[in-house]
Amino acid sequence: MAVAMTLVRMKIAILRHSTKGQRGGMMASGGVLGLLLAAGTIYLAFLGGDWLAAAYAVWMLGWIIGPVFSGGGDETLRPEFFAPLGLPAPRLASGLLVSAFVGVAPVISLIALAGLLFAATPGNVLVAVPAMVLQLAVFVLLSKVAVAVLGIALRSRVGAIGAGVINGAVLAFLGQAWVFAVAFGQGGQIPSFVRYLPSGWGLLAVQGDYLALLAMAVLIVLLLAAWAALLTRRTGANRPSTRGRRPMRAATAREAVVAKELRTWSRDLVRTHQLTFALAYGVFFAAAPLALGWTGMLPWAAPIFIVMAAAMTSNSYGTDGTALWLTLMTPGASDVRGRQRAWLVTVGPVAVLLAVAFTLVTDGPWALILASVTALLGGAAGLVPLISVYALVPGTDPQRRGGNPLRTSEDDGALTGLAYLMMALVALSGAPALVAALLYGWWGVVAGAATGALCYWGFGLLAERRLAAQGPELLHMMRTGRRPQRGGMAFKLPDLPKAQRTIVMICWSFGAIPLIPQGIVAAAFLANDRLRMSWFLATYMPPGLRWPTAALMILIGLTMYGVGLWIPYRAKKRPPVYD
Known part of the structure; x- marks a missing residue:
């Protein structure tokens, strides 16, 4: 208990000093949005049926999938910090679990779980209080175990690909939840099995099934033991060797940059996971309406994949860390153009294959799809380096990443905002070509090629100039994690x-x-x-x-x-x- 209370006080002290400035504003914004979602969840308690159980299933999936976008979730207190103390893994895991209840997300989730008070049958209102606490503990522990398992998976290529497919599929199905509500319910009825998921055990308890409380307690013990075992592997993990790879060969400086970037795409398992996630999200999001027999969205898997791939790589220079000094010390290397070519070589063939295959299968709108794909590829290839140098978020050097490979930066909120900004800008870059295709048919493909080439060249040129003018400042920011007082980022x-x-x-x-x-x-x-x-x-x-x-x-x-x-x-x- 002493360890847990000490960790709680540490967490409170850190949060107290991080609620100022931009991070504090983002926490406040997230808190307001979370309260709105919690209020909507409580409202579902008055509708009857299984709506509340379905809402808690979504909250549970949010706890599991959310860390993929927020750098591994809340790691204000990292297990690596306490490894030198020699604490037993179960004791450390218990202390970190207690401290995990301190924060904005747990408080908002607890407010959402207050719907159990209103869904309780007469005489079981008091049961709702322990049910709320146990249900929140289940959410938190599922999140911690999922992050730990994903961290281990990202140490192998097969694991990184598998994790990307699973995460992309789950998030895509969440985004298309209406499809399954209609397919399963025929008129909005929620499938009854959602009540028996771990997210619905609290609801079962307040409606008279007291064994659900025991089931949650047993699940918490099992998850805590699993997390403790995973923490042991995390704090003592070694990095895989990359020996035995073929040497890079390039005739020019630009080719060397392309070769270096392609080698990074093939070696960095975080990038492998990001690319697989974007591909799985695009495919499953577009394929979800097949449950209703509608194939019209399937050809749009390629544009969705491009937008998501750009969002996942929006902090390209930040994830490279202080390796930027190699570029600054090699004038004329044309690092930006090399990165653009490597990004297109990595993403472009997959996107074109998706577009052609799915449009051919569904006999879809060829002009719309080809126009959007050509425009989005050029726009994304131009915007990825541009946004990365103008709105760079200081990242952790790849060789210094801890046991959670998803955490590539200390400012997770900024990374999330950067990804949303990239999604919007890339989508806008494809809008003119899409409008032209709607109005003039195949001329939209020509417009897409023109706007894509213009974005590729123009945004790349702006990124090159920014890198040449502010390179030392960017390097200083990545080394120290602090933005310079002058000449700072334009998007701050x-x-x-x-x-x-x-x-x-x-x-x-x-x-x-x-x-x-x-x-x-x-x-x-x-x-x-x-x-x-x-x-x-x-x-x-x-x-x-x-x-x-x-x-x-x-x-x-x-x-x-x-x-x-x-x-x-x-x-x-x-x-x-x-x-």
């Missing part, structure tokens, strides 16, 4: 009031919803006379309101992104106030 948020920072984060995080699915994609459906399609609002409107609705959604999305950029811009231009 200024100090804003919490309300304004919350608005900015909401605009950046959710602007893509009205812009892309409800606007651009809905317009594509309307152009092909596809009506009443899933959750695309414009396809359900009367004939005279369909196109205005799609246009309004696009305008709302652009407005959200405009507000998200205008508020920080206005704050930067505001003169300083002196006391």
Whole structure:
């Protein structure tokens, strides 16, 4: 107990000093969004049926999958910090578990679990309190075990690929949950088996099945033992050897950069996991409507894959760490152009194969798919190095990564925001070609090739100039983790009031919803006379309101992104106030 209380005090002290500035604003924004989701979950308790059980299943999957996007989850206190103390693994795991209850995410999850109070049958209200605590412990431990297992999987190529496929599939199915709600329920009924998942045991307990409390207690003991065993492997793990690889050969400096990047793509298991995850997400997200017999979304697997691959690699220079000094000491190496070519060589063939194969199978809209793929490949290849040098997030050198390979930076919130920003910008780079294809058919492919080439060349040129002008500052930031006081990153948020920072984060995080699915994609459906399609609002409107609705959604999305950029811009231009 003494160890646990000490870790709790350490966690509180660290959080108390990290709730200021940009990180504090992001925590506040995430807290507000989490409270809204928790309130919605509690509301489901009054609807009856299995809606609350389904919501808790989503919360459980969020705890398991969320760490993939947040650098391995909350690791304010890392197990490696305490390895020299010689604490027994079960004792360390117990202490870290208790400290894991301190934070924004556990508090919000506990509020969401308050729905058990309202779902409890008469006489079982008091049972809801231990059920809430045990259910939260199950969520936290499942998250910890999932991160530990994934960390071990990322030490082998087969494990990295398998983990990427599983994570991509689960997240894609979560994003297409409406499909399965309709397929299984025929009218919105939730399958009864969700009540018997571990996420539903608390609900069973408050409705009179007291064995569910015992089942949760047993599961917690088993998960704690598994986590302790995994912690032992994590703190004592050795890195795999990469000896026996063929030497790189290149005739020019640019070819050397391409060869180096391709070798990194083949050796770095984190990159392998990221690429596999993006591919699995694109395929499963587009294939999910097959459960309803609809094949119209399958050809869009390629554009989705490109956008997700760009988002996963948006911090390209940051993940390389201080290896940037090699580039700075080799003038004329054209590092940016080499990275662009390597990115295209890695992602491009897979995307083209997906586009051709799925469009051929479904006899889909060739002009739309080919136009979007050509535009998105060029836009992504240009934006990945550009955003990486303008909004670089200091990362951990690959050789210094701890037992959690997913954690490539200390600022997980910035990485998440950077990924969302990249998704929006890459999607926008493909919008002109998509509109041209809708209006002029195959001329859209020409427009896609032109805009893709322009983005590739223009954004790459801007990235090269930025790297040449601010290279030493970028290297200093990656070595120290601190941004320079002058010449800092263009995308760094200024100090804003919490309300304004919350608005900015909401605009950046959710602007893509009205812009892309409800606007651009809905317009594509309307152009092909596809009506009443899933959750695309414009396809359900009367004939005279369909196109205005799609246009309004696009305008709302652009407005959200405009507000998200205008508020920080206005704050930067505001003169300083002196006391």
